[in-house]
Amino acid sequence: MIVWLNGTHGVGKTTTGALVRRLVPGSRVLDAEKVGETLMDIEPGLPWTGNFQDWPPWRPLVVETARRVLEYTGGTLVMPMTVLVERYWREISAGLAEHAIPVRHFVLHADRDTLLRRIEEDTVLGPSEFRLAYVEPYAEAARTWLHQEAEVVDTTRLTPAQAARRIAEAVARG
Template identity: 75%
Template sequence: MIVWLNGTHGVGKTTTAALVQRLLPDSRVLDAEKVGETLMDVSPGLPATDNFQHWAPWRPLVVDTARRVLEFTGGTLVMPMTVLVEAYWREIRTGLAEHGIPVRHVVLHADRATLLARIAGEHAVPSPFRLQYVDAYAEAARTWLHAAAEVVDTTHLAPDEVARRVADVVGAGAAPGVSTPSTTA
């Protein structure tokens, strides 16, 4: 199984992934960003883009990497990765389904003020990359993302509480404070 932790940059996916991995037996963290970093190292470089997810090879490589790791290790992969383009999410989800890999799609959410404060508090100068996706996340959340996932509102939760909520969602259905979508898209 894959537990895909989605949400905008700076919401706490990487921190949560490490904590969730400790709560789920026989689980490992696989960061799909590393697949993108590999593509960024191709020389000469691939066509210019502001996000490696726009490169067509990234999505099937994520699927194949996850599939192969699961074939090798079994268990559960916890995958922290922002995917805000619905077509990209559907491509990944469909690819994993074609290999018979169940996916629990969990979106970590924080209200705008909390998210901006978290991003500002990370470094002396807030990350322009993270800031540029705040509005894109809000639009994706409004139009498709929250309907395609189970949402954990992290606004007033400590990281260990977020991880417990995610583990509860994965292990026993929706936990209190978690909205469950009417679709499994």
């Protein structure tokens, strides 16, 4: 099974994902961003689009990587990865379904003010223009399709540990 943690950049997916891994027996974290980073390392580079998710190889490589890891290890993969383009999410989820891999899709959500404060006050990355650039695209995706496609966990008033516990409990309930 895959526990996919979606939501905009800076909402806490990576932190929450690490905590979910500790709470879900037999789970591992697979960061699909690493697939994008591998593609970014190709020399000479692929034609830059502004986001590696736009490269056609990224989405099937995410599916294939997850499939192969699950085939090798079994268990659950916790995948913290922002996907805000509906077509990309459909491609990934359909690819996983073709291999009969169940996906629990969660969206970590925070209200706009909380999200902006978290991005501005991040002590590791500092204020991030990259993260700020995705606040509006996330709001549009949430409004038009994303929140209908996933279980929304409103983290506005939750710590990452509380959010992780809610997700782990939902996964355990089936």
